[in-house]
Amino acid sequence: MYKCAIILAAGEGKRMKSSLPKVIHKICETEMVNIVIDVMRNSGIDEVNVVVGKGADKVKEATSSRNVIYSFQDKQLGTGHAVMCAEEFLQEKKGTVAIFTGDAPLITEDTVKKLINFHEGGNYKATILTSIVDNPTGYGRIVREKDNNVSKIVEHKDCNEEEIKINEINSAMYCFDIQALLESIKKLNNNNAQGEYYLTDVIGILKNQGEKIGALPVPFEETMGVNSRIQLADAEKVMRRRINRKHMENGVTLIDPDNTYIGKDVEIGNDTVIYPGNVLQGKTIIKEECILYPNSRIDNSTVEKGVTIQSSVILDSKIGENTTVGPFAYIRPLTVIGKSARIGDFVEIKKSTIGDNTKVSHLTYIGDAEVGSGCNFGCGTVVVNYDGTAKYKTIIGDNAFIGCNTNLVSPVIVKDNSYIAAGSTITKEVPEGALAVARARQKNIEGWVEKKGLKK
Template sequence: MYNCAIILAAGEGKRMKSSNPKVLHKVCGREMVNIVIDTVKKAQIENIDVVIGKGSDEVKKHTESRNVSYSFQEKQLGTGNAVLCSVSFLKDKKGTVAVFTGDAPLIKEDTIKKMLSFHNEGGYKATILTSLVKDPSGYGRIIREKSGEVSKIVEHKDCSEEELRVNEINSGMYCFDIESLTESLDKIHNDNAQGEYYLTDVIEILKGQGKKVGALPIPFEETMGVNSRVQLSEAERIMRKRINIKHMKNGVTLIDADNTYIELDVKIGKDTIVYPGNVLQGNTVVGENCTLYPNSRIQNSVIQNNVTIQSSVILDSTIGESTTVGPFAYIRPESTIGKSVRIGDFVEVKKSTIGDKTKVSHLTYIGDAEVGSGCNFGCGTVVVNYDGRKKNKTLIGNNSFIGCNTNLISPVKVNDDTYIAAGSTITDEVPEGALAVARARQINKENWVYKKGLKK
């Protein structure tokens, strides 16, 4: 049986009060519409059409890597009209089409698979995903026949007293037999108060033709749509909890899961301990047996095994095995830190390579540099990489000792096994095995204070 999907993503989202299309707001680091697309693909539905409208160019830009097709809804005239815009996508297809909304990112892969099985095995022409809730106020009610099949969907304002007591509600997600859906779409009308075409009218049409309509109840949180910043925050909370539970089941210790922020694409190895206040973003990969003490931000970075990080920021970089970072270090993009390195407090590294077993313990800036292994940087060292017009490179060999308060004026090369005296400003190459001293000679003027009458 051929399966495809339509994702409705044309809504304006006025309640979000944003200049961005609603479906592009992120939940745990990924756009809502992309979460839905990715979940549908994981459920083995590859052929997906996204109905776009408001901010269509932006939505295309952010979803084009997902290999989907698009249909355009010029005016937002209801869900029925939105699906009608996908008729060319459905043309000549036979089988089942699932309909989802791009602002409901909490639907699960297993639920989609279960819905397709329920729909196909039950021989239904339409299947509605529903939820049982304590307070159904404002939602369309699912009215069932004695057989369990759906009789109709009744909007809250149109319910009788008996129907108001029904607590099974419509989620706005469906499966349809493709041919039955396309035939019915031509028959829906907009003679209602809103002047819109409702997809729920298709259910009424199919029932009028004596066709089977089923309903599959799922947890309400999976059907929850995001129409405001408040609901966006709630979706974030639910998704974050799912992510954190997954990592804990995989052998990661989260000291305080409620205060640990891990985005969807982050990977963490077993026996790693994550303290509260950490923010792990993008395509970050954290290895095994790491310890992330409180309040670090790590984005799009690779943290290898046995690394310890304290209260630091690491962006688009790689940290080698058994290295320690922080507290209060800043590893900027395109940096590669080697194995068993020490990056200490108030150290900033930018677009640089640091060799194995090098120590940069505190108050140091290294930018646009290649640093060898076994080096030691004294406190207050600065690689002066910017001459006011362009960035220049510094090369530092293996086993170099850089004294405190040294300025390395790029471009410059410091060869292997060298010493640089504290307080030096290095502008020329330092030969292998040499001691470089680049500072003014100290002069002591005897009794100068007394002669000037400055003694207090």
């Protein structure tokens, strides 16, 4: 059967106190509305329509990679009105439409599949996703009939003495038969204090027509909406706990899961150990048997098997097998580091390739360079790649030895098996097997301190 989804994303979210539309605030690095869209896609839904309103351009920009259809709600006149704005999307379709909200990002694929299967299997015209809570204050109550189908939804303020005791609440997430929904929204009115059109009224319309209404309870954690920064933080905790649990179940050791921050698209191999304070972002891949000591940030990078990283930043780069990085290294975008290399403390590497078994142990900058295998960089080496106008490339061959405090003024080539004396400024090619010395000859002036009256 055909399945589509409508995601309500037109609200402003005033309690967020933000210039951004509420639904594009992020949970674990992904916009809330995109999390919901991805869940819909992964649940076997054929088409997704996003209803936009306040900040429509920003929402469209944030969701542009998701291949969705948009409807526009020019005035926020209730959830029923939002669905009315998507009427053109639904026209001439037959099957099931799932309606979810872009500010409730904790819904899972399993739940969406169960909801659709429950809805279609029970031949319901509408099915409500519900939660059972200890304190239902403020929520609409689900009133069931003897056969367990839904009789009605009663808002908290309208509950009688019996209804106020009900702890099954409406999540504002639904499945509808498309044709039944289209007919029902034509009958909606806004004869209420707010002057709005409520989607919950569709349930009453269908019930009055003798149609069967179902309800599926799921944990409140999944239906929890985000209306404030506090709730955003609460949702972040839930999502992060889910992500971290998944990795631990797959064989990753997290020393302190509550203080480990892993994006939803990150992949981690088994037997990797991650200490607290690490932030793994984007499309990062950490292979097997790595150790990430505390407080590193790794974004959109690949870390091969057996790597050890300490308190470093790695961005859009690749680290080869059995390499060590840090502490306090900065690996900038488009860097590729080979196998069994050593990138030590206070080393910065930018847009460069570093060969296997090369050691850059401390206090060194390498930018726009190709470095061979088996090289050794002394402390304080600088690849001088920028002349104030343009950047140039340095090429260093295999097994080169770069002495401490060397300046390599790009563009320059250092051939295989060559040595550079400490303190040199290299501006010309260094031939293979040569020793380059580029510094002034030392001159000692005897008695200078006493002549200047500086002797203590």
